[in-house]
Amino acid sequence: MQPAIERVPAARAPAARSPDRVVHHDGVTKTFGKHVAVDDLTLTIPRGSVYGFIGPNGAGKTSTIRMIMHIHLADRGSVEVLGEPAGQRTARRIGYLPEERGLYPKMRVRDVVLYFGRLKGRTRAELAPRIDAWLEKFGLTPWRLKKCQELSKGMQQKVQFIATVIHQPELVILDEPFSGLDPVNTEVLIGVIEELKREGKTVIFSTHVMEHAEKLCDAVFMICKGKKVLDGTLEEIRARFRDDVIEVEGDGERAAFEGAPGVTAVREHPGRFELTVERGADVQNILTHALARFRVRRFEVRAPRLHDIFLKLAGDDAGAAATITAKGE
Amino acid sequence: MVRNVLLVAWRDFLAVVRTKGFLIGLVFMPTVIAVSSQLPKLFKRFGEEGVRRFAVVDFTGQLAGPIEQRIAVRNAETDRKVIIAIERIDVAAMDGAAAGDGAAFAAAKEKWKAELSKRAQGGDDSDPRRLYGFLLIGPRVLELPVAAAPPAAPRKQESDDDGDGVSSTDAASSVTYCARSLTAGDLRQVVSGAVRDAVRTRRMEAAGLDVDLVRRADSMAGIEEMVIGKKPGDLSKASGPSEAVVPMVAVFLLLMGVMQSAGMLLNSTIEEKGNRVVEVLVSSIRPFELLAGKIFGAWLTGLVLLLAWGAAGYFAADSVQWIRPGMFSGANVAWFAYFFLFGYLLFASLYAAVGAMCTSIQDAQSFMFPIVILIMIPMMSLGFVMNQPDSLVARVLTWFPFSAPFIAILRLTLSPPAPQWQIAVAAVSVAIGAWFLMWAGGKVFRIAIFSTGKPPRLGEIWRWLREA
Numbered sequence: 091m092q093p094a095i096e097r098v099p100a101a102r103a104p105a106a107r108s109p110d111r112v113v114h115h116d117g118v119t120k121t122f123g124k125h126v127a128v129d130d131l132t133l134t135i136p137r138g139s140v141y142g143f144i145g146p147n148g149a150g151k152t153s154t155i156r157m158i159m160h161i162h163l164a165d166r167g168s169v170e171v172l173g174e175p176a177g178q179r180t181a182r183r184i185g186y187l188p189e190e191r192g193l194y195p196k197m198r199v200r201d202v203v204l205y206f207g208r209l210k211g212r213t214r215a216e217l218a219p220r221i222d223a224w225l226e227k228f229g230l231t232p233w234r235l236k237k238c239q240e241l242s243k244g245m246q247q248k249v250q251f252i253a254t255v256i257h258q259p260e261l262v263i264l265d266e267p268f269s270g271l272d273p274v275n276t277e278v279l280i281g282v283i284e285e286l287k288r289e290g291k292t293v294i295f296s297t298h299v300m301e302h303a304e305k306l307c308d309a310v311f312m313i314c315k316g317k318k319v320l321d322g323t324l325e326e327i328r329a330r331f332r333d334d335v336i337e338v339e340g341d342g343e344r345a346a347f348e349g350a351p352g353v354t355a356v357r358e359h360p361g362r363f364e365l366t367v368e369r370g371a372d373v374q375n376i377l378t379h380a381l382a383r384f385r386v387r388r389f390e391v392r393a394p395r396l397h398d399i400f401l402k403l404a405g406d407d408a409g410a411a412a413t414i415t416a417k418g419e
Numbered sequence: 420m421v422r423n424v425l426l427v428a429w430r431d432f433l434a435v436v437r438t439k440g441f442l443i444g445l446v447f448m449p450t451v452i453a454v455s456s457q458l459p460k461l462f463k464r465f466g467e468e469g470v471r472r473f474a475v476v477d478f479t480g481q482l483a484g485p486i487e488q489r490i491a492v493r494n495a496e497t498d499r500k501v502i503i504a505i506e507r508i509d510v511a512a513m514d515g516a517a518a519g520d521g522a523a524f525a526a527a528k529e530k531w532k533a534e535l536s537k538r539a540q541g542g543d544d545s546d547p548r549r550l551y552g553f554l555l556i557g558p559r560v561l562e563l564p565v566a567a568a569p570p571a572a573p574r575k576q577e578s579d580d581d582g583d584g585v586s587s588t589d590a591a592s593s594v595t596y597c598a599r600s601l602t603a604g605d606l607r608q609v610v611s612g613a614v615r616d617a618v619r620t621r622r623m624e625a626a627g628l629d630v631d632l633v634r635r636a637d638s639m640a641g642i643e644e645m646v647i648g649k650k651p652g653d654l655s656k657a658s659g660p661s662e663a664v665v666p667m668v669a670v671f672l673l674l675m676g677v678m679q680s681a682g683m684l685l686n687s688t689i690e691e692k693g694n695r696v697v698e699v700l701v702s703s704i705r706p707f708e709l710l711a712g713k714i715f716g717a718w719l720t721g722l723v724l725l726l727a728w729g730a731a732g733y734f735a736a737d738s739v740q741w742i743r744p745g746m747f748s749g750a751n752v753a754w755f756a757y758f759f760l761f762g763y764l765l766f767a768s769l770y771a772a773v774g775a776m777c778t779s780i781q782d783a784q785s786f787m788f789p790i791v792i793l794i795m796i797p798m799m800s801l802g803f804v805m806n807q808p809d810s811l812v813a814r815v816l817t818w819f820p821f822s823a824p825f826i827a828i829l830r831l832t833l834s835p836p837a838p839q840w841q842i843a844v845a846a847v848s849v850a851i852g853a854w855f856l857m858w859a860g861g862k863v864f865r866i867a868i869f870s871t872g873k874p875p876r877l878g879e880i881w882r883w884l885r886e887a
Contacts (some may be wrong), residue, residue, distance in 0.1 A: 159702045161869070178705055186702040192695030196434065209703040253699070286734055 111170075112137050112160055112261050112292045118167035120153050127153040129316040130167070134295060135309075140287050142307035143296035144396075146404045150316040151296045152189060155263055156295075160185050167225055172260060172352065176408035182211050185259035185297060189296070190265045191250050195239035202238055209265050210257035224252040228278065231418040251279065255286070264287055268318045282305060300397035310396065312403060318342060319403050324396070329400045336391050342384035350379040355402070366394075366402065422703040427712025428719060435683055445724060449731030453718045456735035468500040469627025471551040471597075471606060474538070476508045476531045476592075478524065478558035483507040485617035486554075486610075493609055503609060506550075524591050528555055532597070539599055548594035551606070552598030554614065561621050592619075615756035665741050667801060670825050673730055673755065677763045679826070681770040684713055687781060688774025688868075697868050698733070700825070706865040714767045751831050751887055757846060762824030768860030775867035782874050786853060797822035800828060806834050817845045820852030821882040 112192055113135040120128040135141045143151045156162040158168050160176045171180040207217040225231045228248045238246060245268055255262060264283075268276050271407055283306055286293055297303055303310055310327060312320035320327060321358055337345070339362045347356045347363060348414045352371025357364040367376060380386055394402075435441050443741065454461075477483040481560040487505040494502050510527065532555070538551040594614055600609065622629045659686045700709050719835055736742050770792050797816060804813045816826045823845040830837035866883045867875065875883075 135519070160700070163702055181702055184702070188695065188698040188700065188702070190695035190698060192691075192699060194434070194696060195694065196438075205426070205430055206699060206703070209423060209700065250699075 095183045111135060111136050112172055114170040115157070115164075116156070116168045116170070116293065118154075118157060118164045118169055120150075120157060120162055121165055126316050128157070128164075128313075130312070131316075131318055132167075132354060133311055133318065135292065135311075136151075138287070138290050138293055139308040140283065140293045140295070140306050141220065142296060142303035143313070144298070144300070144303055144310055144312040144320075145296075145313040145398060149313045149404075151313055152265060153316075153334070154313065155186075155265055155296065158263065158403040159184060162317045171327060182257075183260050185262040187251060187255040187258065187262075187264045187267055189269075191247060191270075193238040193250060193253075193369075195245055197380070198235050198237055199225070199241070199249050200234045202247065203256055205255040206253040210259075212257045220256055220258075221252070224256060226372050228252065229283075243270050244272055247271060248269055248275065248278075251282070255282075259291070261294070264293065266297060267295055268297065268299060300395065300400055304396045312400065314404055320399070327396070327399060331394050332401070334367050334373070334392050336367060336368075336389065337367065337400055338384070338386060339388035340386040342382055346380060346383035351375045357401075364386075364398075366398065420705075420710055423599060423708040423711040424715060427700075427704070427709055428716035431687055431716030432457055432719045434687070435717075436723065441720070441724075445727050448724075452728070452731040452735045456689055456738055463500075466500055470502045470504050470506045472506060472549065473546075473610060474506045474508055474535050474550055474553035475556065476510055476535070476553060478510055478527070479561050480554055480623055481561065482508075482556055482614070482617045486613045487695055489613035489616055490609070495614070501606070503606065508824045509514065509759065524558055528590065528595070531555060532595075538596065539597075539625075543859050551595065552610075552715045554610065555595040555597075556614070557591040557593050557595075559623065560594060562592060562619055563622060563626070565822060569583050574836075578764035584790060611718045628662060632728070663805065665736055666805070666829050668736070669755070669832050670797075670801060670829045672725060672732060673759055673762065673828055674794070674798070674825060675728070675765055676725035676759055680717045680763050681766040683720055684767050685770040685774045686780070687717065688771055688779060690776055690785065692775065692868060693778050701847075701868070703759055706868060707861055710771055710864050717767065718760070718763050722759070724760065747832075751836075754831055754846075755828060757850065758824035758828055761849040761853045765820060765849060765856055766794075767823075768853070768856035772860040772863040772867065776862040776880070788873070793821040797825040800826070805831055808837065814841060817841055818848050823849045 099202065111134050112132070115131050115133040118128055118131045119126065130148075132155065133154075141225060143154065144152050153162060153296055158171055158176060159162050159179045160169075160171075160178060170175040172183050174180055194205075197205070198369045203224075204214065205223050207221070208214065222231070222234075224314075225234050228244065230252075232246060233241060238249065241249065251264075251267065254264070267279060267283075271279060280302070283293055283295070293306075294299075295306070302322065305325065310320060311318065322330070344358050344363065346357055347353055347365055349366070352368045353365050354368055355366040357366075365376070367373070377386075377389055380389070475483045475486060478495075483505070484507070490503050490505050493499070508531075510531075510698055530551075535550060535553040538548065539552060542549040542585070570610040581654060592612075596607065596611060596614075598607065631703055691700070695708075702713075729876055730776065731741070733747065772791070773783050776786065796819075800816055800822070803810075804816060804826055811824065814828065816822045818829060818841075826844040827837070827842050831842060863880060
């Protein structure tokens with residue numbers, strides 16, 4: 091059985107460094123004890139792009155990111171960041187917002203941002219005006235002298251984001267940046283990410299919310315059980331996963347669609363069914379099949395969304411996902 | 420690298436020293452030391468004032484006068500706030516019982532007890548006739564006791580005439596001290612001392628002894644204690660406290676400095692791991708820089724405490740002349756600083772590794788137990804080392820890395836101080852121990868700081884040490 095995505099052959103000889111890429115994993119493997127967190131991963135992230143890392147929990151996203159940050163070292167393969175091997179020097183040029191947020195509860199907002207900025211090698215004089223500007227942008231100026239523990243969770247998240255970008259990094263890595271944010275602040279953060287993109291910064295962010303990935307990303311990388319199962323621009327991915335999705339609303343049982351010609355998967359939602367159909371399947375036949383067994387109120391054919399592709403690939407089990415995908419292709 | 424270490428150290432230092440708890444601890448301990456050293460003076464200054472009137476019923480007819488004289492001498496001392504007034508009662512004139520038989524004395528004694536206690540109970544302090552207490556001096560007090568009887572043959576109990584547990588014969592040769600308070604020990608000592616002195620003087624006079632000669636003979640009995648120094652003829656005055664208390668306090672100060680700092684390090688490591696700051700930190704600096712910064716920051720906080728407490732302790736001890744010359748020489752202070760630094764590094768490495776492995780103080784408890792045992796070894800052996808400072812056990816403890824900082828400081832401040840070569844061996848032992856634990860602790864810290872869930876097992880820690 092072939093994997094979902096044909097992997098880029100792992101080049102064992104160091105690839106030529108290119109100014110157009112900010113991150114390059116080359117045949118990287120990372121294990122923790124007997125658990126293989128990342129398995130022979132090759133991945134290239136071009137400069138100036140917004141790259142989405144998606145995958146189920148425990149798939150290996152954070153381990154991949156931590157290797158970029160030089161927090162974890164690869165057991166095999168190489169990680170190149172900003173034109174040089176990942177290390178302490180490259181880590182300073184990256185802004186990193188980890189999934190597990192953390193601030194010093196008793197430190198004042200301004201001091202904590204200053205501290206993190208200084209750890210990244212910036213001076214107090216450089217940071218001071220930027221801190222004020224960022225606090226103003228996020229509406230945190232009145233809170234600048236408050237202790238972090240006095241802030242709401244959403245506010246703390248904003249402070250953490252400011253601390254991530256305060257040293258003007260070339261690469262920004264955001265691990266689940268939207269978790270815990272209300273819709274208003276989510277929009278604010280989306281705006282900031284778009285602004286970073288306009289400034290030519292490269293942004294990597296991991297998310298479980300496919301709408302965010304679709305809205306913000308130029309390209310998406312998906313990992314399942316440590317293996318890369320998806321990598322490319324959204325256009326490429328959509329072109330590859332051309333299987334249509336049919337949404338059906340009406341009265342009847344799920345069994346009505348089982349055995350329908352060309353239907354590869356049926357998902358039941360309250361009041362509607364979602365059918366994944368093979369590429370090139372005759373939709374008219376499926377409709378006829380459904381009408382014979384189901385009282386149809388709505389029948390709509392649409393292009394697959396990233397969410398559909400994610401579910402298809404991840405499913406409940408990555409192995410099964412690979413099987414489905416291979417069948418789909 | 421140094422910049423990062425200093426940044427982390429300074430943040431951790433400020434995070435602790437800005438807390439109210441630290442400031443209170445910083446001020447509280449020196450205050451306690453200063454106050455306790457000045458307490459006797461304060462008590463004297465703000466103590467009771469006024470006149471305490473004692474009636475003296477002297478059935479010998481010879482002692483009231485000398486007692487009064489001795490009390491007058493005491494009253495004349497400049498810093499006396501409580502004056503003792505003596506009211507002599509002439510019993511011979513009043514009831515003629517002075518030389519009477521036992522039964523007559525017992526009756527007279529009861530009479531005076533009743534009468535004088537009435538004067539002590541009634542009225543208030545402004546009443547000049549109100550008594551604070553009284554003395555009943557038996558008629559045979561001046562008689563010399565019979566030569567000591569063999570202990571196996573107790574004296575035959577005389578009849579107990581008045582039912583107070585003392586026979587009339589015994590009562591006649593004793594002094595009764597009655598006062599409104601027996602806990603006012605100072606007054607009791609002064610008055611009974613004056614009685615004892617007067618009785619002894621009269622007895623010596625009666626025996627034809629030269630009282631002045633006996634006094635002078637007594638005064639020669641004091642023993643002056645001196646410590647023999649290293650140079651010929653180098654003798655310095657010593658006192659019990661300077662030889663025992665000061666070295667102990669120095670060791671405890673060192674221990675508290677080390678433990679306070681290491682404890683702060685443990686807390687801040689657990690806190691950073693718990694609130695997830697650590698991932699942001701190690702994405703900016705190396706784990707070793709973080710560890711070094713944290714260790715240095717906690718050491719600085721301990722140093723501030725130690726300087727404050729040490730200075731307060733030194734001046735307090737010096738004000739009561741407990742510091743023997745040479746006890747805290749420049750070399751000894753340098754050794755103290757050295758053992759504080761390396762002793763701290765030794766324990767800090769262990770504490771940092773434990774902090775990195777745990778997500779809560781509760782988790783850390785089980786790991787702390789063996790470390791506490793290591794700390795207890797020198798503490799439990801302090802008494803032994805003071806008694807036998809050059810024994811084999813004392814030397815081994817001086818060189819065992821975990822006890823070396825404390826035992827070495829103790830032996831340096833004892834008299835005679837430990838040979839310098841023994842201290843040098845201790846210094847090397849502590850430095851090697853600290854280096855090894857920094858290396859091992861650093862390895863564990865690097866991996867453990869990202870671990871989640873329950874603390875690792877020993878097998879897992881061993882694997883980290885081999886793999887990292």
